[in-house]
Amino acid sequence: MEYKDTLLMPKTEFPMRGNLPKREPDMQQKWDEMDIYKKVQERTKGRPMFILHDGPPYANGDIHMGHALNKILKDFIVRYKSMSGFHSPYVPGWDTHGLPIEQALTNKGVKRKEMTVAEFRKLCEEYAYEQVERQKQQFKQLGVRGDWANPYITLKPEYEAQQIKVFGDMATKGYIYKGMKPVYWSPSSESALAEAEIEYKDKRSPSIYVAFTVRDGKGVLEEGTNIVIWTTTPWTIPANLGISVHPDLTYVVAEEAGKQYVVVEELLEEVTTKLGWEDPTVTKKVKGAELEHILTKHPLYDRDSLVMLGEHVTTDSGTGCVHTAPGHGEDDFLVGKKYGLDVLCPVNDRGVMTAEAPGFEGLFYDEANKPITEKLEEVGALLKLEFFTHSYPHDWRTKKPVIFRATAQWFASIDKFRAELLEAVKETKWVPTWGETRLFNMVRDRGDWCISRQRAWGVPIPVFYAENGEAIITDKTIAHVSDLFREHGSNIWFEKEVKELLPEGFTHPGSPNGEFTKENDIMDVWFDSGSSHQAVLEERDDLVRQADLYLEGSDQYRGWFNSSLTTGVAVTGKAPYKGVLSHGFALDGEGRKMSKSLGNVVVPSKVMQQLGADILRLWVASVDFQADVRVSDAILKQVAEVYRKIRNTFRFLLGNLADFNPAEHKVAYNDLREVDQFMLVKLNDLIKEVHHHYENYEFATIYHAINNFCTVDLSSFYLDFAKDILYIEAENHEDRRAIQSVLYDTLLTLTKMLSPILSHTADEVWPYISNVEEESVQLTDMPTYQELERAEELKDKWTKFMSVRDDVLKALEEARNAKVIGKSLTAKVTLFANEETKTLLDSIKEDLKQLFIVSAFEIASSLEDAPEAAMKLEHGAVVVEKAEGETCERCWIVTPTVGQNKAHSTLCPRCANVVEENYSQA
Numbered sequence: 001m002e003y004k005d006t007l008l009m010p011k012t013e014f015p016m017r018g019n020l021p022k023r024e025p026d027m028q029q030k031w032d033e034m035d036i037y038k039k040v041q042e043r044t045k046g047r048p049m050f051i052l053h054d055g056p057p058y059a060n061g062d063i064h065m066g067h068a069l070n071k072i073l074k075d076f077i078v079r080y081k082s083m084s085g086f087h088s089p090y091v092p093g094w095d096t097h098g099l100p101i102e103q104a105l106t107n108k109g110v111k112r113k114e115m116t117v118a119e120f121r122k123l124c125e126e127y128a129y130e131q132v133e134r135q136k137q138q139f140k141q142l143g144v145r146g147d148w149a150n151p152y153i154t155l156k157p158e159y160e161a162q163q164i165k166v167f168g169d170m171a172t173k174g175y176i177y178k179g180m181k182p183v184y185w186s187p188s189s190e191s192a193l194a195e196a197e198i199e200y201k202d203k204r205s206p207s208i209y210v211a212f213t214v215r216d217g218k219g220v221l222e223e224g225t226n227i228v229i230w231t232t233t234p235w236t237i238p239a240n241l242g243i244s245v246h247p248d249l250t251y252v253v254a255e256e257a258g259k260q261y262v263v264v265e266e267l268l269e270e271v272t273t274k275l276g277w278e279d280p281t282v283t284k285k286v287k288g289a290e291l292e293h294i295l296t297k298h299p300l301y302d303r304d305s306l307v308m309l310g311e312h313v314t315t316d317s318g319t320g321c322v323h324t325a326p327g328h329g330e331d332d333f334l335v336g337k338k339y340g341l342d343v344l345c346p347v348n349d350r351g352v353m354t355a356e357a358p359g360f361e362g363l364f365y366d367e368a369n370k371p372i373t374e375k376l377e378e379v380g381a382l383l384k385l386e387f388f389t390h391s392y393p394h395d396w397r398t399k400k401p402v403i404f405r406a407t408a409q410w411f412a413s414i415d416k417f418r419a420e421l422l423e424a425v426k427e428t429k430w431v432p433t434w435g436e437t438r439l440f441n442m443v444r445d446r447g448d449w450c451i452s453r454q455r456a457w458g459v460p461i462p463v464f465y466a467e468n469g470e471a472i473i474t475d476k477t478i479a480h481v482s483d484l485f486r487e488h489g490s491n492i493w494f495e496k497e498v499k500e501l502l503p504e505g506f507t508h509p510g511s512p513n514g515e516f517t518k519e520n521d522i523m524d525v526w527f528d529s530g531s532s533h534q535a536v537l538e539e540r541d542d543l544v545r546q547a548d549l550y551l552e553g554s555d556q557y558r559g560w561f562n563s564s565l566t567t568g569v570a571v572t573g574k575a576p577y578k579g580v581l582s583h584g585f586a587l588d589g590e591g592r593k594m595s596k597s598l599g600n601v602v603v604p605s606k607v608m609q610q611l612g613a614d615i616l617r618l619w620v621a622s623v624d625f626q627a628d629v630r631v632s633d634a635i636l637k638q639v640a641e642v643y644r645k646i647r648n649t650f651r652f653l654l655g656n657l658a659d660f661n662p663a664e665h666k667v668a669y670n671d672l673r674e675v676d677q678f679m680l681v682k683l684n685d686l687i688k689e690v691h692h693h694y695e696n697y698e699f700a701t702i703y704h705a706i707n708n709f710c711t712v713d714l715s716s717f718y719l720d721f722a723k724d725i726l727y728i729e730a731e732n733h734e735d736r737r738a739i740q741s742v743l744y745d746t747l748l749t750l751t752k753m754l755s756p757i758l759s760h761t762a763d764e765v766w767p768y769i770s771n772v773e774e775e776s777v778q779l780t781d782m783p784t785y786q787e788l789e790r791a792e793e794l795k796d797k798w799t800k801f802m803s804v805r806d807d808v809l810k811a812l813e814e815a816r817n818a819k820v821i822g823k824s825l826t827a828k829v830t831l832f833a834n835e836e837t838k839t840l841l842d843s844i845k846e847d848l849k850q851l852f853i854v855s856a857f858e859i860a861s862s863l864e865d866a867p868e869a870a871m872k873l874e875h876g877a878v879v880v881e882k883a884e885g886e887t888c889e890r891c892w893i894v895t896p897t898v899g900q901n902k903a904h905s906t907l908c909p910r911c912a913n914v915v916e917e918n919y920s921q922a
């Protein structure tokens with residue numbers, strides 16, 4: 001007889017190797033065929049709702065690691081909620097309007113100016129849908145479950161129709177107006193930009209000090225005195241209409257080389273150094289308020305520059321006398337408006353100087369810096385020119401510098417409901433908590449929102465103009481345009497004549513001849529995505545507004561979180577979300593931003609091809625996502641090693657349950673041995689811990705807790721000693737069935753708890769588990785925490801035992817290193833224990849040598865009797881020596897009793913009995 005054939009070794013067809021890149025697409029196809037999303041929704045219908053509303057990624061190009069991080073995090077939450085008592089539909093979405101798509105078509109050779117706006121927009125729409133489909137497939141490859149057959153897309157007619165309603169509702173409440181104000185203007189995009197479309201990069205700029213000579217000093221300054229201004233934008237000097245000073249600051253008249261100069265007292269020393277003055281003499285001091293209405297001569301043109309008072313003036317840098325061009329700065333605009341100045345803006349859409357800047361017409365604004373500076377020097381007004389590098393606003397799409405430029409734009413007034421916005425921020429739950437302060441400060445300090453763009457590809461601003469120029473926004477026109485967009489899409493705005501877009505028989509007192517025109521600007525794309533609470537949550541029957549959670553990258557405090565808050569509060573009086581969770585950015589392994597030039601980009605599709613989506617998902621679970629996260633090949637390999645351990649745990653559990661039918665063999669908790677009960681208590685604690693961390697979005701803690709349970713509690717302890725029972729004892733031995741009962745509960749629990757994270761692997765394990773009825777683990781609920789009898793007592797007792805076991809393992813390791821023993825089964829351990837340890841071990845009914853995985857274990861009389869050579873440890877002294885006897889051919893235990901059964905001379909009595917009773921030859 002081959003005794004090895006009598007061992008009950010693990011048997012399972014569950015593969016050891018994950019081979020995820022090949023296996024996952026098959027799993028995804030299976031999910032599609034069974035329509036797993038629909039089945040989950042049907043199963044959970046009627047439960048309390050939990051809505052995680054998807055922030056729409058921009059439909060252009062392949063997904064990157066930031067996308068993967070974001071979508072996987074969302075999937076963790078939605079999957080968990082669906083398995084823990086909630087109905088949690090997830091509708092993915094896309095942002096599809098805006099400049100990048102226009103730019104992409106231009107780069108592909110589309111000649112926009114050779115076609116109508118409507119024709120160009122059709123091409124943009126086709127391109128957007130191609131990109132949506134491309135990204136959709138990549139998101140599905142990540143294992144993200146959602147309503148992929150019915151996503152929301154901002155260019156869809158029903159979405160645009162609802163967006164028009166949001167605009168109309170805000171207009172009705174008086175929050176929408178048209179005004180001439182300086183806004184961020186991108187010459188490279190030929191459009192206004194919102195703050196959310198600005199990024200800051202270093203730029204080298206000229207820094208100039210310029211003298212404005214007093215023409216009328218109003219009895220405070222002598223004629224011919226020079227007020228000194230400082231600017232880093234010489235190209236705005238032709239637009240200068242005034243100088244701002246702070247009313248409460250002290251200004252000095254300083255004489256240098258026979259000339260009088262005015263600067264703020266606090267900066268005199270710094271200005272003296274900058275301009276290379278020898279030893280200026282202060283001849284007079286005045287308060288800024290006394291300088292009001294003084295007139296200076298513009299250094300380049302025959303006009304005055306008015307001295308005005310402005311609270312915005314600081315002493316951080318410059319001279320305390322601020323060059324003021326109302327057409328090129330918000331503070332300048334406001335102070336100029338107060339003093340009745342014109343809004344002069346001698347720069348066109350393309351950033352080129354106009355005829356309103358005589359002498360510089362036709363020059364690109366940045367190129368005009370040099371000739372303007374040269375002209376200032378020629379007329380004796382330039383006091384100093386130098387260059388410096390500083391952080392400067394750039395267009396986040398074209399990556400080129402922007403300017404402040406006054407134009408007629410449509411705005412959403414923030415001032416009119418700022419208090420409600422701030423209150424809504426306070427009422428929202430923010431994770432991390434600093435998110436509240438960040439958005440609160442942004443809303444508190446932000447100006448009005450410029451919502452108009454001078455582009456072709458976007459949702460038109462639904463405004464008509466009467467013959468007298470009056471803007472028409474009425475409930476009737478808004479409802480009509482909304483209905484038209486719902487039926488035909490927004491392209492109809494560019495395809496039809498104005499009269500065809502107005503309600504039938506529409507009249508207006510401002511148009512006696514019945515003639516109307518329409519607005520050609522489109523809405524800011526942030527207004528598009530910011531309307532999604534209305535266009536998705538309110539529009540769809542299976543969703544509700546407010547959402548429970550918005551989850552995006554930390555850049556969205558100034559983006560989607562902000563625009564959604566603004567439109568949400570404007571329309572409904574409250575935030576569109578109850579909670580906001582933000583994550584950091586994906587960086588390379590050294591903490592650098594990923595860039596093609598550095599060659600450090602980690603691409604999700606490549607990771608999935610090489611390692612599999614579940615490795616990517618496990619990586620997301622392993623990081624502290626609320627901060628910036630690092631990813632590299634080396635980091636992913638470490639995660640893959642953890643995955644291998646988890647997979648091996650699943651395989652071991654399945655292999656040792658091959659002959660276990662829970663309906664027949666399951667042992668009740670109260671009938672289990674203490675060690676088995678202890679493992680169920682540990683498992684139960686894990687369930688409680690994992691639930692808590694899922695609820696608080698602490699996925700890294702779940703990752704560590706489950707990994708620790710698999711490697712320490714299971715692999716290093718329970719499964720390690722259990723092999724001697726699982727493999728050696730007879731099939732129906734009570735200890736074996738007891739262990740299998742624990743393994744079965746452990747397998748079910750781990751599969752369910754890991755299902756939100758390792759979505760493919762959990763579904764791969766599921767059909768191998770006996771006695772489960774559901775076709776997917778996704779159609780089950782999370783295991784729940786139970787109050788087990790004697791739980792605290794068992795934990796206390798067996799945690800102490802584990803500490804004693806650690807001592808014994810240390811002694812065995814030292815003996816192994818000293819070549820006293822080989823494997824631990826060749827050892828005999830004698831423990832000279834203290835009283836507490838002796839009492840503990842005496843109370844354990846399980847076979848101690850089995851628990852310690854040695855062939856002989858003895859508790860000596862007292863600690864005092866320990867020989868000098870014994871290893872002194874916390875719980876006593878340990879002596880390790882070679883066990884006496886022969887090695888059993890079947891169980892490998894060394895014992896003098898081998899051969900007592902003459903029929904099985906190479907076996908110990910235990911193995912001989914098992915063989916005789918179960919494998920005797922007929």
